Amino acid sequence: MSIVDLKRKANLIRQDIITMLVPAKAGHPGGSLSAADIVATLYFKEMRINPQEPNWADRDRFVLSKGHAAPVLYAALAEKGYFPKDELLGLRQTGRMLQGHPDMKRTPGVDMSSGSLGQGLSVANGMALAGKLDKKDYRVYVLLGDGEVAEGQVWEAAMAAAHYKLDNLTAILDYNGLQIDGPTDSVMSSAPLADKWRAFCWNVIEVDGHDIEALEKAFAEAKQVKGKPTILIAKTVKGKGVSFMENQVGWHGSAPNAEQAEQALKELREEGLSLG
């Protein structure tokens, strides 16, 4: 898929994020929008997957460790054809498939249940270890939040991934700089992030998380690196693509009302049209 087609996919994913959050009346737009280009690149270019066979043993795996960004994953899965797009409108509602946080038991295409922060990298490590044991060539991707890395388990897992030389694993850190209570640097400083991961013996690539071409290159480089895991420290803007949500901490965990959604969708449709 071409760069411009991937941009269109990211744009559609952003529109779907906004659309599904309105009837849900709750959810996390900020960190979903910040990850839209990353997730679009993974699901429409990078990952070897087959929506007709969600449990295919040789598929690449994706763990959304920052599980509250479920809308971005659901939008990508629906766009990819894992389930009908109508399901998006049942997000967070009783008896429906799309839970507030990803649930592998209920949603086709979700490779791991998540939502409790700090656990996804460990799980991804386990999948990568299994791949090596089985001599399979699938890759494992895991998306972390920058607030999430305050969880100690992330660093236990970082140590283990390097120890076991998990070069079939690529982590992506959605470095949007904001968390629920405010700027990450004021809540719990995590900088210097790249140095920390380097010190844990990872291959570190710093990348603009909204530059699809750069993301593609980074994923390609990660595949070439042998003997160590790679992390993309992806600099992003929380709420990316919706002017009034960008860099606004208040949009971490509240859904837009119908009026706000209309404004957001207007902006996103214009962006989509500008892509030609």
Place this chain on the structure above:
Amino acid sequence: MANKAATRDAYGKALLILGKENPNVVVLDADLSKSTKTAEFGKNYPERFFNMGIAEGNLLGTAAGLAAAGKIPFASSFAIFATGRAFEQIRNSIAYPKLNVKIAATHAGISVGEDGGSHQAIEDVAIMRALPNMVVLVPADGEETRQMVLAAAEHQGPVYIRMGRLEVPVLFDEDYHFEIGKAKVLKEGTDVAIMANGLMVAVALEAAELLAGEGISVSVVNVSSVKPLDEETILRVAKETRAVVTAEEHNIIGGLGSAIAEVLGEKLPTPMVRVGLKDTFGESGRPYELLEKFGLGKEDLVKAVREALAKK
């Protein structure tokens, strides 16, 4: 009952059987492989053994990922760290998605001994039992452990196996048949039933013998499958004896005694006495001295039986 063996030793040997028979079985440990007895598996199947260092949360999360990719991980540490430190990883990454992880923990209960209260899990059965999808098993001896470990590998879904450090009397041979969800009546009696698990099964058999000398007929039931619980057998025995004593090396809150009280309370209210740790932590000491000190000796069981009989 002269012969003794530790359930953890039986675990280590059972893993070797699984290592040979089932290529999907993998083992994880947290720097305690000599104590949990997973080290032998590690020596024989190094590519399928993962020492995760002293990081139990990551260990259980990694086990979840291995299971999600088709492996059958046995995750081992001391019971206190496996179920305590890593509780929420077990809850959200294993039980909630019903992943096929076997949490095989050793050094449960006060019979850990000298290491003291910080290392003696007395609440693990309660917290594991409260998790949907979790199977909770407590073996009474080595043979039962062996069968339990093999059964756990066959079972689809998370299992918690609670083992001890101490050598305990050999009770069973290969004719014994363990099954998940089944309790075993080891001795039929008519006056009172002792329902026990873990090392308290051997104590219960001794107490029953003492009481027989006084003309009291005691039923002894090994409830090694705490969850699922064999309600049918428990109700049948309770109906026959009309007095029940439960015995476990665990806090009396939330463990075997609670599980049985829940069933009897709803379906067949029966005079009951629970023997266990009386909502207290353990301490350092020699294992059998601690068991006496904390009310888990055979004399304590005899006394509990008399109390239960008096309630009839």
